[in-house]
Amino acid sequence: MAFETSKDVLDWYEKQDRTLTREFIDGLPWRSVKDTPIDEKFVPVLLYMRDVEVLTDMYHREMRRTPTGRDPVIAKFMERWGIEEITHGQVINCFLNEAGYETPDDWQKQTHKNVTAAYRANTYLLTSLTNLLGSRFTATHMAFGAIHEMSTAQAYRRMKELANHPVLSQILDGIIREEAAHTHFYWSVAKLELKKSETAQKIARKVVETFWRPVGQGSLAKKRTEYSIATLFSGDDGIDQIDRTVTQRARQLPGFDDLTKVTSRIAGICRNFRSHNAVTAVYLLLSINFYAVF
Ligand SMILES: [Fe+2]
Numbered sequence: 517m518a519f520e521t522s523k524d525v526l527d528w529y530e531k532q533d534r535t536l537t538r539e540f541i542d543g544l545p546w547r548s549v550k551d552t553p554i555d556e557k558f559v560p561v562l563l564y565m566r567d568v569e570v571l572t573d574m575y576h577r578e579m580r581r582t583p584t585g586r587d588p589v590i591a592k593f594m595e596r597w598g599i600e601e602i603t604h605g606q607v608i609n610c611f612l613n614e615a616g617y618e619t620p621d622d623w624q625k626q627t628h629k630n631v632t633a634a635y636r637a638n639t640y641l642l643t644s645l646t647n648l649l650g651s652r653f654t655a656t657h658m659a660f661g662a663i664h665e666m667s668t669a670q671a672y673r674r675m676k677e678l679a680n681h682p683v684l685s686q687i688l689d690g691i692i693r694e695e696a697a698h699t700h701f702y703w704s705v706a707k708l709e710l711k712k713s714e715t716a717q718k719i720a721r722k723v724v725e726t727f728w729r730p731v732g733q734g735s736l737a738k739k740r741t742e743y744s745i746a747t748l749f750s751g752d753d754g755i756d757q758i759d760r761t762v763t764q765r766a767r768q769l770p771g772f773d774d775l776t777k778v779t780s781r782i783a784g785i786c787r788n789f790r791s792h793n794a795v796t797a798v799y800l801l802l803s804i805n806f807y808a809v810f
Pocket residue numbers: 569600601604668691695
């Protein structure tokens with residue numbers, strides 16, 4: 517579907533029904549979660565996904581300080597987007613609790629408290645710099661967002677395939693549908709904005725090449741990102757999936773032809789993790805028994 521303005525994209529987004537409504541969540545077969553065991557190696561990954569999702573309110577706050585966050589169309593999208601992402605984290609937490617992994621009542625507060633100090637300082641600097649770029653930053657923000665949303669959706673798809681848990685699969689299907697709508701918004705606005713100027717394309721490409729990291733890297737402990745990526749994407753089929761569904765799609769954005777960044781980064785993490793981080797795997801697996809928000 518071709519949009520002419522970002523307002524058209526917003527109108528489309530607002531017509532999409534939410535999947536993870538109260539009724540949907542209450543109607544999930546919570547009592548049967550324990551009937552199917554979940555492989556423990558996925559628990560640190562689910563905790564990571566949960567924390568990344570609930571940190572969206574922090575990203576949202578930061579984005580409001582940028583030129584795009586002050587754009588009325590994008591600001592309106594972000595209001596609903598922010599709420600949906602937080603629901604994703606909360607539903608994942610409910611699943612973990614039902615599966616026998618209790619979490620403290622104030623887990624959301626703890627997740628925020630554990631955001632690294634370096635991340636806070638860097639973000640402050642970056643959001644301040646974006647103000648120098650003005651509205652030219654919009655294309656970058658939207659392209660970055662589209663790549664983040666596409667890669668997040670693929671992480672959920674991998675989790676669904678690998679964990680193969682019937683209730684978790686229903687939850688993930690709901691989340692994936694909402695992530696697809698987010699992708700479509702970011703993607704469509706990115707395309708419109710990138711088409712406007714070659715400078716915007718150059719800036720966006722440079723920023724993605726230089727700064728793109730898997731979602732959550734930087735704000736959460738590095739070893740958690742690496743463990744999660746390696747658990748979900750190690751092996752040729754995982755890397756191939758990322759390449760087909762994220763990198764090759766991102767190449768269709770104006771100025772992004774021959775991009776290799778996302779595939780190379782994910783493949784690099786998987787390679788390094790295999791050779792150096794067996795200890796991290798043991799540490800994270802032990803941590804879940806202490807319900808750690810580490
Ligand atoms: Fe999400």
